[in-house]
Amino acid sequence: MGDLQAQVAHQSQELAFYRGVVAQGATSVGVKIEQLRITAGQQPASYVVHMSLVRSGRAETPATGSMQLSLDGTVAEGARTLDLATLTAGRQRELRYNFRYLESFDQELTVPLSFKPERLNVE
Secondary structure, eight states, X not given: OHHHHHHHHHHHHHHHHHHHHTOTXXXXXXXXXXXXXXXXXXXXXXXXXXXXXXXXXXXXXXXEEEEOEEEEEEETTEEEEEEHHHHTTTSOSOEEEEESSEEEEXXXXXXXXXXXXXXXXXX
């Protein structure tokens, strides 16, 4: 009985997710962050940002664009913001997306050891 209840709960979450993807009567079509979580990376002072973007409404063409990530935090000298290029050792300056309904990202970020992260900004 417990397994069936867990399956129903999981399917209810999936249904709510897909309703958001193809919302009936949506007044505007837009891109939004559906899920965002941050986990510890393999190396010290590294993190992995897991993010899912969704597009609401009925989309005839793909959504294309780019995102900027930055990390607010503190160092011994005070407050500081690190951009994506700094967090990826210059490998990436932005995250590009091109999708119709859903796209997931797993982006690894490495922060200086003296940096204490406080907030992730997605633009």
